Amino acid sequence: MSLLVINARLITVPAGTDDPGYLDGGYLLVDDSGRIAEIGRGAAPSGTTADRTLDVAGAFVAPGFVSSHSHLFTSGLRGLGAGETLYGWCDAMLGTTAHMSPEQMYWATLHGALDFLACGVTTAYNFTDPLQAWESMVDGKRSGTAGMRPLEYHTRQADGCRDAGLRFVDSIGMDATVGSDAEIHERFDASVAHTRAMDPGLALGASIMGQVQWSPREDAAWVEVEAMRRLGVTNQAHFLESPEAVEHQQSKFAMYRDAGALGEGMMFGHFIQTTPQIIEEAVDGGAAMSWQPASNGRLASGVALVPEMLEMGMAVGMGLDDQACTDVADPWQNMRMGMAMQRARLKDPLVMMPEQVLRLHTLGGAEIMGVADRVGSLEVGKYADFVVVDPTAPDVGPLWHPVRSYVLAMSLRNLVGVYVGGELVSDRGVSTNPLAAEASAKVHEAYPALLAARGLPH
The missing domain is CATH 2.30.40.10 (Urease, subunit C, domain 1)
Incomplete structure (x- = not known):
């Protein structure tokens, strides 16, 4: 009507x-x-x-706000790893989801998507929990040998976004250390096909969850770029986020550059532990960046050089990241924290003004996600x-x-x-979705049981 x-x-x-x-x-x-x-x-x-x-x-x-970097399945995991930086926090959070079923992930994602809507976020770039289970980082590296979950583990997360009524770009891991290249692409193609079969008014597109930062595979960037070109999908990589193993992280930028990834449709999430050369090459190539100030502060990751990147011509959007590390998915808090961090870092109030952060958290996010023709x-x-x-x-x-x-x-x-x-x-914060009460009940049921099974307090 x-x-x-x-x-x-x-x-x-x-x-x-x-x-x-x-x-x-x-x-x-x-x-x-x-x-x-x-x-x-x-x-x-x-x-x-x-x-x-x-x-x-x-x-x-x-x-409505746009979150250009989000993990909606984490809505029931707030408060874990409160004294940890990125990798220890991931152990606390993803060590729990490693034991979840596809149906549990559906309700977790639905709960997170409804929480976003209640906080004024109407479009999100959503990183789904990958099919390959989490494994701890050692010296900034993963072994890439963790077990795999069934395809439904991804597709049910996409279903959760849809059933919540949130507009979303579905970000899918390629899990490039499991199986032959043909099997990797076949698995990814099936996930993309599921998303593309949904209502295009809600499922705004499919994307790659760039995993080069985490992958022990030397040619992981080439695998991702091949899928980008073949399927016409975008890619957002968690990149240069943690202040740990910085030299190892920075060395992987060359993989994306040499694979020809630095063009339209390539986004770097966080992009904190940069060098002037890395920023310059990313800008020259046409890559964009998603900025998560509240998350970066919570995990002691650092402060991205956003004003400098904007001055150099990089497209930037803002995201709320995990609800388990932004804690309250409040876009106003996220804007104010980002503005305050930049002003404090540069000791200049004019480096980040209110109008600018508002644009970054609405149209700017839509632009880097490739959906600004429809939202933002x-x-x-x-x-x-x-x-x-x-x-x-x-x-x-x-x-x-x-x-x-x-x-x-x-x-x-x-x-x-x-x-x-x-x-x-x-x-006024109360969902009109008929599934809201059930989603809350399912999350309150699932997570304590999983934590108890791991012998953790809950």
Whole structure:
């Protein structure tokens, strides 16, 4: 059904400009397909009709947030590894999921996707837990000999995103140390085919979970690039994240460069332990970067040189990473933490402004994911994915600069509603999805049992 939103403080974040597109007292018309048909300042033109009218009474209406780097299955694992850096934290978290069934992963992912929606995130790049189980890192390396789970272990995670009603790019590990090259590609192709058979309005694309950083295989980058070209998929690699074994990590950049990966569709997640040469080569090649400030702080990973990368022309998006290391999937917290980290690092408030982090967490994320034609901003023709945020509940005082107040003073406590395709999916933090209660029950049942089986406190 169509929807007319009225009396809105619109923040549109339009493409092609740094202007946040603020319209004080505007309207938004959503057509029957869930896309934006009209948007403008003031009242809707005379004669404008819709099946429903939503009067937001001066609240902000802004694009749903985009998380360009996420692991939705971790929503039930918050608080683990609280005193660990990346590898020890992975042992605590992924050592648990290593024992999960495909059906348990479905409910875990569904729970995480609903949590994202409740926090105003309407599109996510979702790294699925790979078919090859986690194994501990030794000197920054894995042996690559852990056992494999069935194909359903991946496909049920994609199903969880779909059934939650979250728009997503499905990121799939190639597990390039298990089987022949033909078997590796056949396995990956089957996962991609499952995702591509879904509703394209929710499953926005398939991608590779770049595993070169973790893989002991010397030609892992070539295997990934072959799949990128053959299937037309993107690739996001966890890369240069941890402050451990830095020289070993940096040595692997040459693998992606030499395999010809540094072009459109290649993203580096985290990208912290860089060198000037690595950044320059990545920018020259056309690679993008996803920035996870809250996660990077929680795991003591460091601070990525984002202002410098942006100045050099690198495309950057923001992500919330694991809910088990961002803890609260709050995009406002993520924006403020990122801005504060950069200002403190460079001792200059102008290196990162509120309008910029808002763009990075909406349209910027959509751009690096290759889905900005459909999501990331409020523009005619795009999906009507938006948040309604009330600056009076609780009251934050006068809005001297509304867009900056939106970034600096809003939080989940001000989030009134979240809409996907013009349909309400979260009402003041409460999901409208009929599976929400069951997802919560399943997560509370599964994880304590798994931790108990491992002899861990829970």
